[in-house]
Amino acid sequence: xxxxxxxxxxxxxxxxxxxxxxxxxxxxxxxxxxxxxxxxxxxxxxxxxxxxxxxxxxxxxxxxxxxxxxxxxxxxxxxxxxxxxxxxxxxxxxxxxxxxxxxxxxxxxxxxxxxxxxxxxxxxxxxxxxxxxxxxxxxxxxxxxxxxxxxxxxxxxxxxxxxxxxxxxxxxxxxxxxxxxxxxxxxxxx
Amino acid sequence: xxxxxxxxxxxxxxxxxxxxxxxxxxxxxxxxxxxxxxxxxxxxxxxxxxxxxxxxxxxxxxxxxxxxxxxxxxxxxxxxxxxxxxxxxxxxxxxxxxxxxxxxxxxxxxxxx
Numbered sequence: 392x393x394x395x396x397x398x399x400x401x402x403x404x405x406x407x408x409x410x411x412x413x414x415x416x417x418x419x420x421x422x423x424x425x426x427x428x429x430x431x432x433x434x435x436x437x438x439x440x441x442x443x444x445x446x447x448x449x450x451x452x453x454x455x456x457x458x459x460x461x462x463x464x465x466x467x468x469x470x471x472x473x474x475x476x477x478x479x480x481x482x483x484x485x486x487x488x489x490x491x492x493x494x495x496x497x498x499x500x501x502x503x504x505x506x507x508x509x510x511x512x513x514x515x516x517x518x519x520x521x522x523x524x525x526x527x528x529x530x531x532x533x534x535x536x537x538x539x540x541x542x543x544x545x546x547x548x549x550x551x552x553x554x555x556x557x558x559x560x561x562x563x564x565x566x567x568x569x570x571x572x573x574x575x576x577x578x579x580x581x
Numbered sequence: 582x583x584x585x586x587x588x589x590x591x592x593x594x595x596x597x598x599x600x601x602x603x604x605x606x607x608x609x610x611x612x613x614x615x616x617x618x619x620x621x622x623x624x625x626x627x628x629x630x631x632x633x634x635x636x637x638x639x640x641x642x643x644x645x646x647x648x649x650x651x652x653x654x655x656x657x658x659x660x661x662x663x664x665x666x667x668x669x670x671x672x673x674x675x676x677x678x679x680x681x682x683x684x685x686x687x688x689x690x691x692x693x694x
Binding site for chain 2: 414418421422425426428429430433434443450451454514517518521522525536539540541542546561564565568571575576
């Protein structure tokens with residue numbers, strides 16, 4: 392199933408209607424963003440069941456918070472921030488209550504295949520290795536990489552969202568990069 | 582600053598230079614342009630950066646029924662609020678039971694007139 396594509400203008404109208412209390416408009420927004428929100432949650436928590444809970448909670452919080460959404464940031468950015476906060480909360484709660492099972496790499500499939508099958512295969516293989524290396528990072532390092540390098544957030548946005556200083560975000564990012572590089576090229580040498 | 586020290590410094594700065602676009606100083610650039618090892622390191626990080634960006638394009642499919650679950654739960658209290666309310670209810674119950682027991686105890690202890 393592919394994520395539903397909705398035009399930006401439609402999104403703005405749906406957000407405006409939903410802010411006025413239209414659950415039908417909000418349902419359309421959930422339909423449009425469910426895969427994106429679930430994908431982000433899955434990258435952060437690396438557990439499909441928990442990612443589903445995170446997605447559900449994030450949308451419910453978004454619905455409650457919609458009246459205060461002023462449109463300073465794009466709706467998707469705002470929704471991503473809520474998702475990150477919920478992911479942290481639920482992840483912490485889960486780790487307090489249960490021993491962590493061995494985590495598996497999220498099942499994500501390529502959207503862009505490219506025209507060269509050999510290159511596409513190499514890219515897919517590299518992507519799988521990197522995704523595995525990403526999952527091996529500790530959660531605090533993984534979060535900064537996912538938000539900064541995968542989703543393109545700024546250092547400030549990452550720091551604000553995770554409740555840390557910009558310097559701390561940069562330090563974590565640097566350590567995570569070193570670790571990724573080490574893991575990726577170790578993997579390739581085998 | 583000797584060459585080895587400069588090399589180590591540039592090698593340390595390469596990840597952020599490539600991944601976050603932080604600028605190298607003029608001296609760092611001089612070393613970088615002449616050092617094949619630093620250039621190879623930068624190439625590794627460019628691959629990592631490109632591949633990480635491409636992860637966003639990887640499609641993940643939300644579990645079936647997510648929309649229905651969300652819509653069915655829009656009117657329920659949030660998890661923490663519910664947990665908070667649960668705690669309040671438990672605390673209030675304990676207080677009521679304790680007060681009742683205390684009253685009962687005082688009543689029993691009161692001397693018969």
